[in-house]
Amino acid sequence: MGPAKLRAALEEQVAACGLDAFAVAAVQPLPRDQAAFDDWLARGFHRTMAYMEKYRDARNDPARLLPGCRSVVMLALNYGPGTGGEAAGAERGQVARYARGRDYHKVLGKKLKQLAAWLQEAGGNPVRSFVDTGPVLERAWAERAGLGWIGKNANLIRRDLGSWILLGELLSAAEIEPDPAPHDDFCGSCTACIADCPTGAIVAPGVVDSGLCIAYWNIEHRGSIPEPMREAMGDRIFGCDDCQSVCPWTRKFGELPRSDLLSARRDLAFLDPVEILAMDREQFLARFAGTPLMRARLDGMKRNACIVLGNSGNKDAIPALTRASSDADPMIREHAVWALRRLTT
Ligand code: B12
Incomplete structure (x- = not known):
């Protein structure tokens, strides 16, 4: 051919x-x-x-x-x-x-x-x-x-x-007729994404410093998250969409139906951090196997859950965080203690 x-x-x-x-x-x-x-x-x-x-x-x-x-x-x-x-509430963690x-x-x-x-x-x-x-x-x-x-x-x-x-x-290795040219840039003079990134991660147009990107910390990073980044995470329990949500091109197509191939689940849009903190490995797998959330692993999701609760201002989370403050994993203990401090001082 x-x-x-x-x-x-x-x-x-x-x-x-x-x-x-x-x-x-x-x-x-x-x-x-x-x-x-x-x-x-x-x-x-x-x-x-x-x-x-x-x-x-x-x-x-x-x-x-x-x-x-x-x-x-x-x-x-x-x-x-x-x-x-569901709409975000004080105790909900937002998923990209x-x-x-x-x-x-x-x-x-x-x-x-x-x-x-x-x-x-x-x-x-x-x-x-x-x-x-x-x-x-x-x-x-x-x-x-x-x-x-x-x-x-x-x-x-x-x-x-x-x-x-x-x-x-x-x-x-076959020769396939290519498209005629690279795509033109339609950002124009807009800088909404740069201005609205909560952590200033877009250090120049098209350039993201992962160390300032919430998605890096709450998805890819293993271990403790630096304190300034915890506050900036707000209610984002996995990933961050801010630089896309504010983009006029993306907003314009905000109502597009999602591809059926990905089988969107309403129960994955916002997660209950208290429920995550109580999960064991079997429960984690039962809920998240086959989804991208597995990438953060159970310890990463518990860490993120502590941060979201610490940022929530919701004192009802204190018992769950107190339990997490004696978790076997020192990394989770440390994030729980941080969150308790934020809710109680
Ligand atoms: C490492 C990685 C990350 C890292 C680093 C992100 C980054 N910007 O580099 C982290 C964990 C932070 C991350 C986050 C996210 N990621 Co990611 N990630 C990757 C991965 C594996 C490699 C990216 C890479 O090579 N980075 C190195 C930099 C140098 O390359 P680049 O980001 O592509 O940037 C190019 C431009 O900056 C351009 N450039 C350079 N100078 C200039 C100047 C101007 C003016 C312009 C316009 C461009 C330009 O050159 C670079 C090289 O081509 C790719 C998959 C892949 N194999 O490519 C997915 C990928 C980029 N991620 C993806 C997604 C969905 C995300 C998130 C949206 C997830 C989320 N919601 O939380 C965020 C978005 C963050 C962002 N704004 O980039 C998608 C993006 C799809 C898309 N529409 O673009 C990809 C392509 C995965 C996929 N297969 O679909 N990601």
């Missing part, structure tokens, strides 16, 4: 899979993004995410992941906001929208494996697929392919979906 026919056939397959958008880039150097990535690492903006230091050569060149790679097919899955869940349902790594990963098998057969060349965890600069390739543009909040934004989209990709 020639490059144009392959693209047309692929487009049909993508639509049949229930994915929301796709775009194709020919493999080429991405000098701005590679320099930005090196600079980001050099400034330590990855903090303890040591895995970001690995496979640097692959991040700069997809042919290191797939010998002979000629095409990068970028795909998007819309995640929101769909169900809003992408995490309010099935884990996208599994959902998108499975779809991409199916597409990869099809493309390998149709294109007669090897194909690999990745979602999030591969050493691929996903937003850079997505912008280059024309899937959307990288906004000042560093997220990939589309004019028809905003930034409530998750990304995955196929690397193919």
Whole structure:
């Protein structure tokens, strides 16, 4: 199949899979993004995410992941906001929208494996697929392919979906007709995300210091969270959506139905931190297995629950926090004591 026919056939397959958008880039150097990535690492903006230091050569060149790679097919899955869940209350912990349902790594990963098998057969060349965890600069390739543009909040934004989209990709050694050009930038003079980030994490347009990003601390970080960051976390028990919620493009599409593929769960929008503190491993698995919340693990979620309760001003949380202050895990004990101090002084 020639490059144009392959693209047309692929487009049909993508639509049949229930994915929301796709775009194709020919493999080429991405000098701005590679320099930005090196600079980001050099400034330590990855903090303890040591895995970001690995496979640097692959991040700069997809042919290191797939010998002979000629095409990068970028795909998007819309995640929101769909169900809003219950309104936040003093004792509720807010969950980032992408995490309010099935884990996208599994959902998108499975779809991409199916597409990869099809493309390998149709294109007669090897194909690999990745979602999030591969050493691929996903937003850079997505912008280059024309899937959307990288906004000042560093997220990939589309004019028809905003930034409530998750990304995955196929690397193919076949030549697939690429989109004509990278996506134009439609942020204009808007700086809402930079101004409204509660912790000033967007240190320059498109550049996030993870050490200042709530999502880093309450999802990725293992262990104690610095005190100033605890206060800034407010009621966010997992992730943070502020830099997207204030974006005019994303607000504009605030009512989009969420993809059914992610099976949105209303009970995951806001969690009861007191319930989390009382959970054992079996209960944690029964409630959260198969969702992105597993990433923080039970100890991380208990830590986050203490912080949300400490910020809630709700004295009804004192008994639960008192119990947590004698938890077997010193990290949870320390966060419980901090929260009790905040509620009682
Ligand atoms: C590490 C990581 C994080 C870290 C660091 C975030 C960061 N901005 O780097 C933490 C834990 C903080 C994080 C948080 C989130 N993440 Co994250 N994360 C990643 C991961 C694994 C790597 C990102 C990376 O390479 N960072 C290094 C920096 C240098 O690259 P970059 O962020 O892509 O930034 C590019 C631009 O800044 C651009 N650039 C440089 N200079 C300039 C200048 C201008 C003017 C412009 C416009 C651009 C620009 O160059 C960079 C390289 O291309 C990707 C998956 C992947 N493999 O790419 C997911 C990914 C970026 N995350 C994702 C999501 C959903 C989130 C959260 C929204 C989750 C949440 N709700 O809590 C937040 C959003 C925070 C934010 N505003 O970035 C999605 C984003 C989807 C989208 N629409 O863009 C991704 C793509 C996962 C996926 N497969 O869908 N994440």
